[in-house]
Amino acid sequence: MGAAEKKVYHAKTQLIPASMELKGVTKEFIKPSGEVHTVLRNIDLKISKGEFVSIVGPTGCGKSTTLSLIAGFEPPSQGEVLISGEKLEGINPRAACVFQTENAFPWKTVIDNVSLGLRLRGTNKGEAYKEARKWIARVGLTGFESHYPSQLSGGMRKRVALAQSLIVQPEILLMDESFSALDVHTRHLMENELLRIWEETSASVFFITHDLEEAIALSDRVIVLTAGPGATIKGDYQIDLPRPRNVAEISFDPAFMKIHKQIWEDLKDEVMISYENARSLK
Missing domain, CATH: 3.40.50.300 (P-loop containing nucleotide triphosphate hydrolases)
Incomplete structure (x- = not known):
């Protein structure tokens, strides 16, 4: 072929x-x-x-x-x-979606945005934060957990979007x-x-x-x-x-x-x- x-x-x-x-x-x-x-x-x-x-x-x-x-x-x-x-x-x-437009809440920090999907599914805050830190590390944003979206570059915000979507392990x-x-x-x-x-x-x-x-x-x-x-x-x-x-x-x-x-x-x-x-x- x-x-x-x-x-x-x-x-x-x-x-x-x-x-x-x-x-x-x-x-x-x-x-x-x-x-x-x-x-x-x-x-x-x-x-x-x-x-x-x-x-x-x-x-x-x-x-x-x-x-x-x-x-x-x-x-x-x-x-x-x-x-x-x-x-x-x-x-x-x-399914989880990643769009062209930003989907992070501007008033929430990186770790709050990334952990939100798990929190909405009933995971307690401590466990959600623990898992969010793993995904933040996987997308190369360790050290930016307490930053707000406005403090990040466009590429970094896309990394947040990926972590947001993938933390819930979508099929x-x-x-x-x-x-x-x-x-x-x-x-x-x-x-x-x-x-x-x-x-x-x-x-x-x-x-x-x-x-x-x-x-x-x-x-x-x-x-x-x-x-x-x-x-x-x-x-x-x-x-x-x-x-x-x-x-x-x-x-x-x-x-x-x-x-x-x-x-x-x-x-x-x-x-x-x-x-x-x-x-x-x-």
Whole structure:
């Protein structure tokens, strides 16, 4: 099998039990005019336990909507979302989310923010703090336990967000453009940090990004969505690059460049369609 061989949704991890699955999912919204707007149409997607999957596509194609369906923030209009084989009804209790925007409470210290998830689940303060210190150390913030978010850099706040999400040991980690606001050097540090922690856990990751290089560097698979409305899955690529990876260096690998070229052939056409659709609406 070539490093960049295109899959028709037969990932080699398919024999591993599915962590999350979308079966025939369509998502529609009603516009203020009363017109039905179809964001996603007939999506079939299976992500295995422990798999790192990124989703890319042009602006407005429904990447964030897909994440919202897996998180349980929105129900599908048609089809169903399965989590560990069970139909999802309401908020997904097995998932944690890391978004582009800050999710730390500005009036709470690092240790209070990180321990909050455990406290909300009934863990006493002493035990929650003990576990929070472990996660603060794992993301490289030892010594900053008493700092407030405003006293931290952007990269450090992202480390807090990771610790916040991972301390509850989620089976599924949902990430929506989580590092896009960071400078390139901090971004690479955080991407490597994410990979290091992910490799120590069994979490399945669903990662949204506009950056194709980031998607390839991080992932086991990259999913390409078509331009909306009514986006569907256009490509499903296995990323057969060795791990562990350094995201700042893996892009120099000839196999990386071959994969990038093939996926970009799929993606660029959809970007142009999206661009032309946007122009026609002006």
